[in-house]
Structures are given as C-alpha cells and as structure tokens.
Amino acid sequence: MLEKSHKHITCLTCASRNNSLLGSLCTDEIDHVNAHKSCNYFKKHQSLFLEGSFPRGVFCINQGMVKIFQRGDEGKEQIIHIAKSGEMVGFRAMFSEEPYKVAAETLEESNICFIGKDDFLNMMDSNPVLRNGIIKELSKELSDRADFITNMAQKSVRERLAFTMILLMDVYDPEPINLSREDLANFVGTATETLIRLLKDFKEEGIIEVHTRKITVLNKEKLFSLAGK
Amino acid sequence: MLEKSHKHITCLTCASRNNSLLGSLCTDEIDHVNAHKSCNYFKKHQSLFLEGSFPRGVFCINQGMVKIFQRGDEGKEQIIHIAKSGEMVGFRAMFSEEPYKVAAETLEESNICFIGKDDFLNMMDSNPVLRNGIIKELSKELSDRADFITNMAQKSVRERLAFTMILLMDVYDPEPINLSREDLANFVGTATETLIRLLKDFKEEGIIEVHTRKITVLNKEKLFSLAGK
DNA sequence: TTTGAAATATGATGAAGGTCATTTTTTCAA
DNA sequence: TTGAAAAAATGACCTTCATCATATTTCAAA
CATH class of the missing domain: 2.60.120.10 (Jelly Rolls)
Structure with a gap:
C-alpha cells in the first residue's frame, strides 16, 4: 500500500x-x-x-x-x-x-x-x-x-499476444503480469473473448501459468518463437 | 522527366x-x-x-x-x-x-x-x-x-482503405494517386487481392475513378464518412 | 458472511478477409 | 510492333476471429 x-x-x-x-x-x-x-x-x-x-x-x-x-x-x-x-x-x-x-x-x-x-x-x-x-x-x-x-497488420492474434506478453513481462518484472483481460485484449488489439480463449491455449501448452488475474510466463523461449522474433 | x-x-x-x-x-x-x-x-x-x-x-x-x-x-x-x-x-x-x-x-x-x-x-x-x-x-x-x-486494430479493411486514400490524396495533390496495387495494399495492411476487390467496390459506388494505376477521388465526403472521422 | 455487480469463461454462429489458382491487362525492352 | 514478364483482376474456398448469448467465478461493499 x-x-x-x-x-x-x-x-x-x-x-x-x-x-x-x-x-x-x-x-x-x-x-x-x-x-x-x-x-x-x-x-x-x-x-x-x-x-x-x-x-x-x-x-x-x-x-x-x-x-x-x-x-x-x-x-x-x-x-x-x-x-x-x-x-x-x-x-x-x-x-x-x-x-x-x-x-x-x-x-x-x-x-x-x-x-x-x-x-x-x-x-x-x-x-x-x-x-x-x-x-x-x-x-x-x-x-x-x-x-x-x-505486427498489427501482418500477425495473427496469437502471434501478437505472444509479442505483447514478452513486452509486458519486462514491464511487470519481477512480478507476474497483472492486467484485466479487457486491457490485455485492448493492448493486443482483439476481442476480450478471443483473448481469453488464447490464454487458455497458452495455459494448456504450458507457456503460462494463471492465478486469477496474474499471469506468469513459464516458457519464454516458446513465446519468442511464437512472436516470430 | x-x-x-x-x-x-x-x-x-x-x-x-x-x-x-x-x-x-x-x-x-x-x-x-x-x-x-x-x-x-x-x-x-x-x-x-x-x-x-x-x-x-x-x-x-x-x-x-x-x-x-x-x-x-x-x-x-x-x-x-x-x-x-x-x-x-x-x-x-x-x-x-x-x-x-x-x-x-x-x-x-x-x-x-x-x-x-x-x-x-x-x-x-x-x-x-x-x-x-x-x-x-x-x-x-x-x-x-x-x-x-x-485504425489497424479496430477498423475494417474497407474503412482503412478510405482513411489511407484521404491521406494519399494530400500526398499526391493535385495529381491523382499513383501507387501500385501492391504498395497500396501494403499501406492499408491487407492482401493485394482484397485491396483490388475493394477498389472495384469504390469505383462502382462512384467514390473513385481509375485509369490504370491512377486513382482520382470523386467523392471526398463519402470517403470521410467511411473512414469514420 | 452474504449478495449483487463486475470480470471471466464458454459455446454457437457467421462474416470478413486471406490464400491459392487462373485469367486478363499493362508495361517495357528488344 | 511484338513478345515476355509483371501487374492487375477474378473466382473458389477456407481459416480466423468478431459477435451475441449465457454461464460461472471473483471481488468488494454492506
């Protein structure tokens, strides 16, 4: 506080x-x-x-x-x-x-x-x-x-999400990313529902770990390769 | 020359x-x-x-x-x-x-x-x-x-094309817009085929006039309202 | 601790627009 | 002027993602 x-x-x-x-x-x-x-x-x-x-x-x-x-x-x-x-x-x-x-x-x-x-x-x-x-x-x-x-013009939402998470990792470091789903969607440039579905995918693929709002990146390498950089 | x-x-x-x-x-x-x-x-x-x-x-x-x-x-x-x-x-x-x-x-x-x-x-x-x-x-x-x-995040390709044409009108003024379809698509952020189809629509709606590469805007008002500004 | 509101999640559906294949037109150099 | 290559145009198809509806969870104030 x-x-x-x-x-x-x-x-x-x-x-x-x-x-x-x-x-x-x-x-x-x-x-x-x-x-x-x-x-x-x-x-x-x-x-x-x-x-x-x-x-x-x-x-x-x-x-x-x-x-x-x-x-x-x-x-x-x-x-x-x-x-x-x-x-x-x-x-x-x-x-x-x-x-x-x-x-x-x-x-x-x-x-x-x-x-x-x-x-x-x-x-x-x-x-x-x-x-x-x-x-x-x-x-x-x-x-x-x-x-x-x-990025906006040429990448898929999935790729953009990976890119955005890399960026946010640095911003929030060493804390986990802590943004509402809506803000996250509005950063990536997609609908909130789509973002939530993709987060689920990332979770299932072991790329991230989610505790309510807080997102911890487990596999930075994979994120980089997804983001295509 | x-x-x-x-x-x-x-x-x-x-x-x-x-x-x-x-x-x-x-x-x-x-x-x-x-x-x-x-x-x-x-x-x-x-x-x-x-x-x-x-x-x-x-x-x-x-x-x-x-x-x-x-x-x-x-x-x-x-x-x-x-x-x-x-x-x-x-x-x-x-x-x-x-x-x-x-x-x-x-x-x-x-x-x-x-x-x-x-x-x-x-x-x-x-x-x-x-x-x-x-x-x-x-x-x-x-x-x-x-x-x-x-614009990239929230507008349709059609809206972005309108926006881009307004921009290009100023750049080329008083000449007609004179860009390859590919460059135009790469500015709008879309596939060349999609751009060509939209140009056709604009032409049919009387918004533009096309002579080979050269595009003249006939209805600037309509472009503005399409671009949503 | 309860309760209502906000945030999150999931499902179903359709439209926008990308991709690939092919044709037509334009351009430019020989 | 012509022929080849590049650019533009059209068609068919299919994926991605937005939208709408609804369910579930989380949070904060009473």
Missing part, C-alpha cells in the same frame, strides 16, 4: 529517477524541479489526462503503472503503451502544441509528480543532455510504433 | 525548403548546408537506406516520392509513411543511435540531397528553431502512429 497523503517526494532521492530521462540533471536543476513540481497520489483507474485536452506539463511516475490509450469509434480502447516507474508521460503532445490524441489512466495506485510546461521547456532549453535524451526517446518510440503497426 | 545529372541543387532557391524543417535556417546556415551536402538523382525503386544499416545522415527530398516501410516475417512490406518533396527522411534512427528498423525507397524518380550526420547534429545544437521544429515533428508523428495503430 502506498502512502496516500500528498507528501512531497524528493527528486534527489527518487529511486526511479536514475534510469529516467531526468537522470542527467545536475543537483541545481534537481533542486529547481523539486521546488516547482507537485506530487500526487493517484487511485487505481484515475485519469491523468484525457483525449482532446491541452497539455499543461509532464507527469513523472515515481511509483505505479499508467496505460496510454486511444478510444476508437465504438468506444473500444486501444492501448498504445504501458508506462511504469521512472517513465515520464504526457510530454509528446506538449511539444507538438496540439491537444492530446491519447488518454492516460493509472492501472494501479500510483505516486506521480507533475512538472509544469514552462519549467520543463526551460530545462530543456538549458540542458542539452536532457534535450538529447528526449529526442532520443521520441525517436525510439517512433521505431517501436513502426513495429507495432507492422 | 527530371534532370539526371548530379547537378548541385542550391538550397537557397529550393522551392521545397520553405515548408520544410529547414525553412527556419538563416542565410549563413543555408550556405553552410549548401556547401556540405551532396545531391543525387534517384531512379524509381532505388533504395535510400535498408533495415539494419546505420544512419550516416539525413535525406532531403527536393523532388519526388519515397516510401518508408518495414518488411514483416514473410517478406511482406508494411508501408509506414510516404514522404514527398520538402520532407526529410532518415533522421529518426540517427537520434536514437540504433540501426534503421525501416527501409526507404523511391516510388518514382527523385532528386534527393544528403546532409551528413555531424553537419546536421551541429546545426541542431546551434539552431533552436530547427531543433524545436524537429522535436515538434517527432511528436506529431508519434501521435499519427498512435492513430495508425488504433
């Missing part, structure tokens, strides 16, 4: 910061962020931002899990990304100066800090390491999304 | 530059680019770079059309983007310092200039307008790709 008060989390000792985009900041800069950011406790299924709203800053996940998704025409969600501790969300649309085309919502209770747009942009102007880190990150994500598109 | 010699194209008078990312450069900077770039004539179906190779700079399309694509497991191409005059290609992987995950190939004969990696990165360091333009561009593309993924 996380601390539910709005206690300030100090960036300087934030365990998630080192492997994050803000890992490059010097002590002065960290102090500045620390003084200007706000910290919030989010319940499970709480929204960080909605499609159509305008970005006012960036969210920095200290502890927790956030899904980034789009709602299609019939309201069905397509999950684009799942962000975990140390990741920053919400800055992409901030740069493009357009309203969000995706929404963000916690998957579990989380501690998430918020850095205002101006503060963040100023930091980027004055800190080339941060700036280049962001550019690199954006580029990497572009290439991940190209893979995502190609 | 384009000029086939490797004649130097001067950036200063390049008609494609104004609405490109390099539109922000001052005269000095343009002179510098102009002095350090190389210009090349590309035949139809000529490769700019391959999946797996390392980026050595950026390509700037003076005149022509380039497809950006990935090859799936069975060799089937998935087209991710079609770039036209004024666009720059090949810089995404340059920032992420990873090998290309996509390949680029001309769709028609083209004049394309090349700016080396170091020259380009130096310009980015010293020119905030260029830099921000690039960041903005990367962010926009990320959001386009999120749409692309959601």
Whole structure:
C-alpha cells in the first residue's frame, strides 16, 4: 500500500529517477524541479489526462503503472503503451502544441509528480543532455510504433499476444503480469473473448501459468518463437 | 522527366525548403548546408537506406516520392509513411543511435540531397528553431502512429482503405494517386487481392475513378464518412 | 458472511478477409 | 510492333476471429 497523503517526494532521492530521462540533471536543476513540481497520489483507474485536452506539463511516475490509450469509434480502447516507474508521460503532445490524441489512466495506485510546461521547456532549453535524451526517446518510440503497426497488420492474434506478453513481462518484472483481460485484449488489439480463449491455449501448452488475474510466463523461449522474433 | 545529372541543387532557391524543417535556417546556415551536402538523382525503386544499416545522415527530398516501410516475417512490406518533396527522411534512427528498423525507397524518380550526420547534429545544437521544429515533428508523428495503430486494430479493411486514400490524396495533390496495387495494399495492411476487390467496390459506388494505376477521388465526403472521422 | 455487480469463461454462429489458382491487362525492352 | 514478364483482376474456398448469448467465478461493499 502506498502512502496516500500528498507528501512531497524528493527528486534527489527518487529511486526511479536514475534510469529516467531526468537522470542527467545536475543537483541545481534537481533542486529547481523539486521546488516547482507537485506530487500526487493517484487511485487505481484515475485519469491523468484525457483525449482532446491541452497539455499543461509532464507527469513523472515515481511509483505505479499508467496505460496510454486511444478510444476508437465504438468506444473500444486501444492501448498504445504501458508506462511504469521512472517513465515520464504526457510530454509528446506538449511539444507538438496540439491537444492530446491519447488518454492516460493509472492501472494501479500510483505516486506521480507533475512538472509544469514552462519549467520543463526551460530545462530543456538549458540542458542539452536532457534535450538529447528526449529526442532520443521520441525517436525510439517512433521505431517501436513502426513495429507495432507492422505486427498489427501482418500477425495473427496469437502471434501478437505472444509479442505483447514478452513486452509486458519486462514491464511487470519481477512480478507476474497483472492486467484485466479487457486491457490485455485492448493492448493486443482483439476481442476480450478471443483473448481469453488464447490464454487458455497458452495455459494448456504450458507457456503460462494463471492465478486469477496474474499471469506468469513459464516458457519464454516458446513465446519468442511464437512472436516470430 | 527530371534532370539526371548530379547537378548541385542550391538550397537557397529550393522551392521545397520553405515548408520544410529547414525553412527556419538563416542565410549563413543555408550556405553552410549548401556547401556540405551532396545531391543525387534517384531512379524509381532505388533504395535510400535498408533495415539494419546505420544512419550516416539525413535525406532531403527536393523532388519526388519515397516510401518508408518495414518488411514483416514473410517478406511482406508494411508501408509506414510516404514522404514527398520538402520532407526529410532518415533522421529518426540517427537520434536514437540504433540501426534503421525501416527501409526507404523511391516510388518514382527523385532528386534527393544528403546532409551528413555531424553537419546536421551541429546545426541542431546551434539552431533552436530547427531543433524545436524537429522535436515538434517527432511528436506529431508519434501521435499519427498512435492513430495508425488504433485504425489497424479496430477498423475494417474497407474503412482503412478510405482513411489511407484521404491521406494519399494530400500526398499526391493535385495529381491523382499513383501507387501500385501492391504498395497500396501494403499501406492499408491487407492482401493485394482484397485491396483490388475493394477498389472495384469504390469505383462502382462512384467514390473513385481509375485509369490504370491512377486513382482520382470523386467523392471526398463519402470517403470521410467511411473512414469514420 | 452474504449478495449483487463486475470480470471471466464458454459455446454457437457467421462474416470478413486471406490464400491459392487462373485469367486478363499493362508495361517495357528488344 | 511484338513478345515476355509483371501487374492487375477474378473466382473458389477456407481459416480466423468478431459477435451475441449465457454461464460461472471473483471481488468488494454492506
């Protein structure tokens, strides 16, 4: 159980910061962020931002899990990304100066800090390491999304599920994957019923082990060969 | 017919530059680019770079059309983007310092200039307008790709074709769309046969007009309503 | 601990679209 | 201009997966 008060989390000792985009900041800069950011406790299924709203800053996940998704025409969600501790969300649309085309919502209770747009942009102007880190990150994500598109277009649901599970294993490591069947289906891009049937297959084939929601991968090798990578 | 010699194209008078990312450069900077770039004539179906190779700079399309694509497991191409005059290609992987995950190939004969990696990165360091333009561009593309993924996951081939045609109308404007059936299918993410059948339907419904390869949209409204946007 | 609601699971069915085989048309080089 | 190769088109068939209906399990609040 996380601390539910709005206690300030100090960036300087934030365990998630080192492997994050803000890992490059010097002590002065960290102090500045620390003084200007706000910290919030989010319940499970709480929204960080909605499609159509305008970005006012960036969210920095200290502890927790956030899904980034789009709602299609019939309201069905397509999950684009799942962000975990140390990741920053919400800055992409901030740069493009357009309203969000995706929404963000916690998957579990989380501690998430918020850095205002101006503060963040100023930091980027004055800190080339941060700036280049962001550019690199954006580029990497572009290439991940190209893979995502190609998978969607050319692979069967079964193959996509294998691919998605490999991805989720890393996200949840060392814990078992813990997502609702619906979210999982919305990540793979299929109907919930189809996903459930495939999970059953995987279970029967000894690839995974399931305890209610929690999915443990038993045979990573097989998953890789199924995903075709 | 384009000029086939490797004649130097001067950036200063390049008609494609104004609405490109390099539109922000001052005269000095343009002179510098102009002095350090190389210009090349590309035949139809000529490769700019391959999946797996390392980026050595950026390509700037003076005149022509380039497809950006990935090859799936069975060799089937998935087209991710079609770039036209004024666009720059090949810089995404340059920032992420990873090998290309996509390949680029001309769709028609083209004049394309090349700016080396170091020259380009130096310009980015010293020119905030260029830099921000690039960041903005990367962010926009990320959001386009999120749409692309959601479309792939949730829409029928018919709906995706409508969506793709709207996109291609802008790319080819004011000319008719001029892509092989196979490329079109590989953009929509379907089998060539399925695509051909759907084109026939669209033709019969009066949405498009076809002269061999060339497709003219007659009823843009209908396309929009089909695409569900 | 009970109870109702939400999540998960299973079955039956049909449509969308992929694959393979074959024909027709277009393109391009000799 | 013609002939061969590539591209486009059509047909037949069959697999994958979405949808709808319903049953069962899990969870959380009273």
